[in-house]
Structure formats: structure tokens, C-alpha cells
Amino acid sequence: MIRTDALVLSNTAVAGDIFLLRLRAPEIARDAAPGQFVEVRCGSTLAPLLRRPISIHRIGPRAAGYAPDEIALVIRVIGEGSRLLSRLREGDTLDLLGPLGRGFRLFPGTRRVLLVAGGLGLAPLVALADEAIAHEVNVVLLGGAETACRILPPQYLPPEVEYQVCTEDGSLGACGMVTNLCPPYLEWADQVFVCGPEAMLPPVVDQLRALAQGGRRLPVQVSLEARMACGMGVCLSCVVETRHGLKRVCRDGPVFDLTEVRVW
């Protein structure tokens, strides 16, 4: 893990208020694992003060069409920090700290993975899709959002991924919550990975409980989001209750086994 000034290679508005930021950051590209994140300094002044934790979306050595020294981030404009990031241009530099946290763990025997994304929870799951494809694992990615302009268009995903989308307002794909799309794939997958708002977890837990009653226990990993200050495991802002007591999302996670954070 290092602090580095990454070079902005491109910054593209890919949908609505969502930007794809491609960066040259050789050490991070070399060391990062899917599910890890970087702490990004959005500006150079005292406001916004803190770094922003942002999932690594693509890791160059594994991502088709990327150079080995590249990483990508996906930014949605929400506040002042993300607004500054959305204005970065080719040739600018961006102060990064990373890679941080514990990422997804793809088991050696896994052949089929189901990725379930709510909103920008999609970002780290694409890095995992790249990794899975490199290991000849079949990938289904279910992406949901409030509305069409919050859905990452398929041309930004590896072509091997089977991509299904849904929106809460029905403006693109099926209408409803992304978790509604899960059930048929839960029968199919060897491993499931979930990233998105906390509200996604109860329906997933219910579906897994039904599955477990049929004798099938599916390993599920979930990437959690929490307010962070340091990103290094120091400040204890981002703690979450687990079966083994309070854990830090930034250092012990952000990826946890679902059984660690939810009972089913």
C-alpha cells in the first residue's frame, strides 16, 4: 500500500452523473485485488478535508482494453468531493492511498459466479468479473439502480459478462429491486458476491434461507459501505457488528462473508 500521485488518463461521463476515471497508478494496479479500495484526495485545499474511499473498478493487468499500469474508478456526483473528481481532466494528477482493505475471495473450484450490484456497488464487482473471467469462470452480473441514467452501460463491461439490469422506476430493464432477479441464478452459481445499499441484504438473506432449507448453502460475500475517516483501521469510524464483535469495514473488510454480518 502506498500514497501516490496518479495521472489522469481520461475522465468520461458514462451515464447521467456517473463518470469513469482512468488513472495511471502502476503500484496500485500491480498490488490491488478485486474488492479493495483507494482513499482519494479530492482537492488540494482544506475543504473537503478528508479523503474519500472509492472502490477500484478495473485493475489494469486483468482488465481487457487497459494497460497493466492502469486502474479505473467510477464516480457518481453526490457532494463537493465527487464534484471535484468529476471535473478532473486528462493530464491532471490525483493523490491516492491504496490499495486498502480485504477484497473478494474467489474460491479455486468456483466455475459460476453471481454478482449482485445496487447502484455504484457495481464498481468493485466489475474488477471481480475481470478476475473471474481470467480464471475462466462464468459471470452473471445483476445491476440495479433507481433509474436508467444510474445504470452503467454494457459497453463498459467485459463482453464475457452476462449483464442483466433493472430499475426501480422501470425506465430500463425489469422494474423493481435488483434482488428480485436473483432467485434463478442462486440455483446456478457456486459463489455469490453482493455490493450495494444495506437494504439489499434482507431480501438476499431471505432467498438464501429458502435455499438452505432445500439443503443448499451458497457462499456469499458482501462488500459493505461505511463512513470512514482514515481508511487505515485507525479511527474506528466505520465499525460494523459481526459475529466476532465489532469489525472495521476499512481494514477487516470491506468484504465480509455474509454469515459474518447476517444470520440466516
Next chain:
Amino acid sequence: MSLAVDLAPGREPGLRLRNPVMVASGTFGYGTEYAGLVDIQRLGAIVCKGTTLRPRRGNPTPRTAETPAGLLNSIGLQNIGVRALVREKAPIWAKWSVPVLVNIAGESTEEYAEIARILDEAPGVAGIEVNVSCPNVAAGGMTCGVDPVLAAEVTAAVREATTLPVMVKLTPNVTDIVSIAEAVVGAGADALSLVNTFVGMIIDINTKKPLLGAVTGGLSGPAIRPIALRMVYEVAQAVPVPVVGVGGITDTVSALQFLMAGAAAIQVGTATFVDPNTAADIIDGLGDWLEREGISDIREIVGAALPKDA
């Protein structure tokens, strides 16, 4: 050129730092977390996370929120407890050249003394920072730091319980910080550190509720710097012991301001979250500044801005 300072000159062996740049409690964990990123042995000293007698869970989340040039936190002293610290952390520190101070918080005077007694026998502990200023706990913490009598009582009990250097960290949430400082020094503190965070809050206008799980939190960061500086300036004139300046220090210039206001050393806190190398950069910056100014000893500038008749 010398950057060395002694924060407990009246005590043997004292609390000698190779430079006056410390990292503040709660922003540097147990020192190990940043070891891969920062050359921690270069630091003047490390103050570890606030430590209680028994392990503490801390406050409900959300525990932090960003404010303009500031950070509001209500961690609530989540920590592993002093016995686990002595067992698991102190042996690591004993191998380090950088001194580590343990920040302690009790729920009663007796508890402060008991923690100090346990630390007294631990190798790897260079000193104690007595936290009578945590704004985020119901018992102990700031409740003793706002009352000169209670603050002095806690200080005396800790002083009695240990031969280690004792530094008392003051809260700024008082009408007259000088009277607290004088009481604590009178009770035997070797040094003072100030300030802890300012009690503040933030409201989420969507939920129409306080954003922090604990309702209020402590404000740190550059937003508080001028107030912290004023308090250091006042206290440094009033007490004969070394004062350690804390509050919104982000760079060499702000560190120099605290030194000139009378601080014998400084602590970097929130700025470490922004750039983990802030403290190391300030060490370099102070050296460069002294060289440019032709000053051979950092102690020459301590208190340079204080009134000359003080």
C-alpha cells in the same frame, strides 16, 4: 542543529523526544497501523488510542462526519483495554526507538490510578497522557476535565500510581482553561497537552435528526486551529511545565505557530488522515526552517510570540 525536547525535565529519565512532532491519540492507532506507510521511528513520539481499564465497545454509528475544514467524531473510546494493550502492544513498542505514550481514560479517579499502576510496570511505555477531556463518554472523560478540583484529583492519583512521566490532556470546553491548567500542574503533572476536541454537532436535514449516533461529537481539524492556538498561548504563560500544542496542525507553518505560542512540542491529529506523512513532513520542514533562519536549537523559538514581560 537540535530539534530535541524534554517534556518531563523535572523527572529522571524525563521524556526526551528527538524532535517536537508527536502524533495525537486516536489518530494513529497503536502505531503499527501506519508502519508500512510512515517511517514511524522518525516521529518525536506516538500517543496511542485512548485506553480504559476494561475493553470498550464505543458509541453507535455513524461516528464521524466531515465539516468545513474539520472532522466531527464520537468514537466513544472504543479500545482493547489496558491489560490487552500491555500484553499485545507494549512488547512491540519496547523494540521501537520512538517513545510511545499511552492515553488513558477512567470512569473514576480510582480507575485512572489503576490503569496508571498497570502501565507503570509495562516495558515499552514511555509516558502517560491523562485524558480528562474526551467529550464522547458519559462517565469520566471530559466531566473531570471541566472541573479544576476533579482534574487535580485525577492528576494527583495518577501521579501517585506511577513513576512514568505524566502529561494531562485538557479539554477546551471550559470557561477558563488556565485555571484547569494551573490546578493540574499543581497536582503534579509533568506536562500538559491541549486541546482535545470541541463539542459540536451536525443535523441531517433529510431525516431531521442529529447525524451522529451519539448526537454530539468532538470537532478537530484546521477549523479549530486558531482557538487551540489562543489557548496554548494563554496556558503557556501561566504554567511552568512544558505545554504540547494540539489542534488543527497540518503543516510546518501551523506547527511553528504553536511553538511560538509557547508549545514545547506539538501533536498532529486529523491531518494524518488526510496525509499520513504530515508529521514526518513537519519534522523535515522544521529542520529546514531552522537552517534558513540560522537557529541552532528548536527551543530558541518556543514562546517567541509570548509577551516579553511574561
